Amino acid sequence: MRLQTIVALTDFSTAAEHALDRAALLAAEHKARLHLLFGAEQPDPKFVDPQARLEQRARQLARRHDLPVKALAYRGAGVVDEVLRAAVGADLLVLDKRAHQGVEQLWRGGTLSQILRRSPCPVLVVQRAAREAYAHVLLAVDFSPAADAMVRYASGLDTAAAVELFHAVDLRDEAKLRSAEASAQAVRAWRAQMQRHAHDRLVRLSDAFEARRNRVGMTVGMGDVARQVAVQQERSGAELVALMHRRRGWMLDLLLGSVAQRLLGDVGCDVLVYPHDYAGAAPRGTTAQPRVARRWTQAI
Structure with a gap:
């Protein structure tokens, strides 16, 4: 890109x-x-x-x-x-x-x-x-149809940067389990299943980096997206966070706030906001690069 x-x-x-x-x-x-x-x-x-x-x-x-x-x-x-x-x-x-x-x-x-x-x-x-190029980029992905395009775009801003793919599992279904008086074991099993599912989807997204030289990380969090991304940014020291933005009317933004705006209030690093309906999502040009060195994964 x-x-x-x-x-x-x-x-x-x-x-x-x-x-x-x-x-x-x-x-x-x-x-x-x-x-x-x-x-x-x-x-x-x-x-x-x-x-x-x-x-x-x-x-x-x-x-x-x-x-x-x-x-x-x-x-x-x-x-x-x-x-x-x-x-x-x-x-x-x-x-x-x-x-x-x-x-x-x-x-x-x-x-x-x-x-x-x-x-x-x-x-x-x-x-x-802005003193130097980004060294670590944290990409918050939601597994929507546009996620692949966002990952390719954001990681292409600085091809020398280390890239970390991050997904926060929504805990609303867990709340339903608890309200239905599910056992603690059942809740733990559900969490483990959601983490495995998210990890598998991150692996598929990471295929976009098979031509990258730098390391590609994959991290799964649990809970509110904006809060979890902010926590992971602080933990990783990423200089840039990228996330998808779904356009809504101004009234909904006023009443609920967007994830992007909430995140901007929680992190001190740069934030790339990628419109989910971006018309220029298809890359105009690509360059050949060496294969990825290795992947690393963690769950938080």
């Missing part, structure tokens, strides 16, 4: 500049075009001409990473609409975790939640300074 166009959003804050740096590193890795876009819900008055500053940053990144960088013109349609327009045809959208929001966004959701709900491409939310 090779990215061809990356769009990065900035408001020139420190967090947003981290996102620009990560976008530039990925663009250099993939020899991709990098498009920069300015967007701020609350513009900083010290930036009198943000477009001029954006063009300056484009020149700086182009020189530093030896890649084509373009400063996109801001048309004044609102941050979310501008971002979504720029992301059409892109392979990846990169931005920081924007916590502030206006009165209207309290109802429709903040900038980030609106973008996650409507983005035409995967979204990388950067939460750390």
Whole structure:
């Protein structure tokens, strides 16, 4: 998988500049075009001409990473609409975790939640300074039909990174067993069966890495997805977590929250959010790589 166009959003804050740096590193890795876009819900008055500053940053990144960088013109349609327009045809959208929001966004959701709900491409939310390539990537998979495409896409961001496939077993069926007064032995047997089933499906997903040099891990957790992924990220030290995002209406997101948004509140690493209906799921190009060295598995 090779990215061809990356769009990065900035408001020139420190967090947003981290996102620009990560976008530039990925663009250099993939020899991709990098498009920069300015967007701020609350513009900083010290930036009198943000477009001029954006063009300056484009020149700086182009020189530093030896890649084509373009400063996109801001048309004044609102941050979310501008971002979504720029992301059409892109392979990846990169931005920081924007916590502030206006009165209207309290109802429709903040900038980030609106973008996650409507983005035409995967979204990388950067939460750390980008000093080097990712070394460990944690992929939270749900075994949906799009899981294979998500795994191939996310693992292709940095082909030198160690990859860990993770699945959290839903415990709602266990709660039904307990409510039916099933014995402790029956509950333990059910858990063991679910762990074996999840492991077998992770093994099948890992077939996508038969051409990778690095190690591929497989881990099974039990319980709430966002919480279990956060726990495993802290345990493994992964610099990037990737997960599938199922689009829902803004009202459901407001009432229930999405797994992606909850996860962003629990981890301090970067998070890749992959839309389950991503139209560009099929890879545009692949490169031959050596076979995988070995697999490792654990259950938590």
